[in-house]
Amino acid sequence: EVIEREIEGMLGLRERREKDSDLYKIANEVFDRTTKETLAYLHRRGKIEALYGVISTGKEANVFAGVDAEGNRIAVKIYRTYTTEFRRIWEYLAADPRVGYLPKDMRKLVFVWTRREFKNLQRAIKYAVRVPEPVIFRNNVLVMEFIGDELPAPRIKDVERSLEPSDFEELYDFTMGVIERLWKRGDMVHGDLSEYNILLHEGPVVIDWSQATVKRNRMSVELLRRDLRNVINYFGRKGVDVDDFDDKFRELVGV
Ligand code: ATP
Ligand code: MN
Structure with a gap:
């Protein structure tokens, strides 16, 4: 055929x-x-x-x-x-x-x-x-x-063993910046933001947007909470001086 x-x-x-x-x-x-x-x-x-x-x-x-x-x-x-x-x-x-x-x-x-x-x-x-x-x-x-050169770019998770404390700090700031910008300016939340969905290729690139949605979605606050928790926990484990979850959550959602 x-x-x-x-x-x-x-x-x-x-x-x-x-x-x-x-x-x-x-x-x-x-x-x-x-x-x-x-x-x-x-x-x-x-x-x-x-x-x-x-x-x-x-x-x-x-x-x-x-x-x-x-x-x-x-x-x-x-x-x-x-x-x-x-x-x-x-x-x-x-x-x-x-x-x-x-x-x-x-x-x-x-x-x-x-x-x-x-x-x-x-x-x-x-x-x-x-x-x-x-x-x-x-x-x-x-x-x-396509993000990568010959090979697809690695995820943070793939290279975490070779990252320095300062790399984790920069990546944390980047990721938190993404969460805040999306939520405050874009009325949007990724919903699965983690070390598995950020590629490193001349800086971080966020992938896997299938579950992302808008603030008006009744699930959006739940998704935001999930992103904040995952990101704060992961980078906290990597030694970054992370934000307090409740403070950040309150700052964004305003309750
Ligand atoms: P789900 O989380 O629902 O299983 P998924 O994880 O299979 O979806 P993605 O995270 O979008 O889907 O992609 C899977 C993998 O493919 C990524 O972890 C990444 O390694 C690779 N990948 C995705 N998009 C690109 C891209 N644009 N360039 C290079 N590699 C990519
Ligand atoms: Mn994925």
Whole structure:
């Protein structure tokens, strides 16, 4: 079939031996018909010339390294259209005042989830938070700027053993600055801000905006509390002279 061949071309699978690659195995396991059609569409539009590596496999999404038709490196986050996280996704979306109609069908719900992450990236940029530049989304596929050189940039967690106390201090200030700027100026909260979702590439870059939302969301204060707690606990353990949780929380929420 045409689409199958197009996908194989994108994955560089013209040679048979490459069918043993991780890339092929994961693609084969998670690319359903919709995903293949979506990738083929993005391919025809020059947004994805090729996918050449698996950066990460998760419960909800897989992230691939790729290149667009102009030779720019891209990261492609592909949400699973079948996910055990359906309930959580539904609850998060239902609480977001920006999201109108909620599809009953899981596949379409995941499309809404993908679009929301794209919008969150755009919104975060507006408030001067360094994130991967969003390029395009369609259905369950999100294309964004690749953060890294040859290899994807490491997360704070990956390199924490080689960081100095002063690095942790700077990263703490950065992260707390992001929380405050998003909340105060952007009316927004990331919701999963941690050493796992900050990449280090010529400075810190915040990723994974799928659960981010706006202040008007009834869950936003809870998400803010979670971010503050995680960040204060982590950097506190690393020896940083961190803020007091209650003080910070009160300062931001005003109670
Ligand atoms: P979930 O937290 O729901 O499982 P996830 O963690 O799988 O989502 P992300 O955190 O967005 O999804 O991405 C997974 C990993 O892929 C990241 O930890 C990071 O290593 C890598 N990654 C994500 N986006 C980029 C990017 N733009 N450039 C380079 N690497 C990236
Ligand atoms: Mn993540």
